[in-house]
Amino acid sequence: MKAARLSATLLLSPLLSFAACLSPKGTDLDSTRLRAADLCVSQKPFGIHSRACEHPKSCPLLQAASGVTATARGAVGNPGYRLCRELGGEAHLFRLRLDGRWENHTVCVGQDGGFVDLDRLYRAHAGPTPNR
């Protein structure tokens, strides 16, 4: 039943990307705030998010982002940071070792503790993107 439901979800939801949640063992994470157990990594497109934010409907941050339009934009620097703050979240940069390479990633942490990477947050917001 569970497998059938999962298959149906995959068939019906073209936007759903394959997510593999990292296990605490064997994952190198350099963060003052996140635990490896909370991290989920998705491919195609690449993204990092909390377990709760795997699906937009269960993620308040993504729900809020979809209501933000381009008129709220206009900033220097990484455009994702301002969006994150406008949504009441806090940007958090951390280092993660994936496939043997250390990488910097920034997530937006919502007030409920759920988080998504800035790129995914940006894609979720409505309208064209800002500059700089």
Add this chain to the structure above:
Amino acid sequence: MPISLVASLIFFASAQASSVRCNRLDAQIRDIREISQTYDVATDVRLFREDLEACGLPLEKFITEAELTSLLAKGQRAELARRWEEIGASNKAHKRRDLETIEDFARKNSLATPEFEKRLALERRAFEDRVVAETARLETEIKDSCKGPDLADKLPPVRDQDSIGWCYAFVAADLLSFHQGEEVSAFDAALSYNAQKYENDLRWSAGVPAARSTDEGGYIGVAAREALEKGYCLEKDLPSFINNGSDLKTAVTAIDFLAADRDLARNTTLVCDIHGQLKSLFPNVSVDEFKDIIAKTGRQQVLQTLANRSCRRKKPRPFEQREIYYPNVNFDLRTELQKSLAEKRPVGISVNLKGILNKQEDAHHAMLVTGQEINPATGECDFIVRNSWGNVCAPFNLSRVRCDKGILRIPAKTMAEITSSTSELVP
């Protein structure tokens, strides 16, 4: 002047001109005989006949009808032969047009014999074959020149400039990191840059608030040169990001604000609280040192002083900072980038992102070129460009560029559209 006199003058002038024209008819025929050996004389013959009629003179006085017709045909054949010769010598840019022109001429003058058509077809095929061969040669040349390692392998992970406009400093720090083989602080690069701004600003020396540590926007080359003069800090001693839920801009503004207000600076509780929040930015500065610096240092120097206390400055290995502005009659951007990459040097670029963002607005930014590769979908050479927005790709127009985890792949043609200057460090 009386009208009759004017009329007389006009009549006289006209009569003189007519006389000159009629006296030249012999010369015209001589010219036609000579020119017809090389050129089409249809126009000359037409003008001769018009002059003849105007002078009221018979053709036979100068030439027979048969000879004139013969000269006309001779001129057309000579013209055709001359044009074939010119086509043989013409360069690729004009050849297609020259072939069209000769075809036009031949058809208009009934010279399109089967031999002519055969030769035209042969010339056209030879030309097209040459074009195809040259295009293939150029494509091979582009493919052969579009290779090499991605120099980003020798750089720290893609950085995130947060929401402060210090992109130039992040690129300068990356250039220095590559040059030195260790991770250089971008925060320090920005502070040094802003420090030189107000050192050179006369308003500051006059006591007028001028450039500040929090100023945004700058030049890659100037930031790199400041490191050469003042030394640099390592990222581990002066991190370029803050992870307390705040952001870099708010953090530096808070320090600037504190330093600007002597009353606030004397509020120990507040200063300690701010030190606690911003500890990650100055990991080697104790709370007492922080209080001391805030209390005793002038506003313009406080951030630089905190930076100097937090790190032990290192002097970089000597380099020459090289900058080229585009468009440029002496330099081709693609060639210069490929040359630098072949010599294992990443290149900082100043760009206007307008052409490659989803939103069409001017967006002046700085990024770093670290490599090149053939785009498997288009067969074109794309430059690998490192941004400083973490892994954010969503703002980019992905029909114009490729993007993965904050690293762009930009076609060479598009690079030429968006780039206004390059900056590199030459050891």
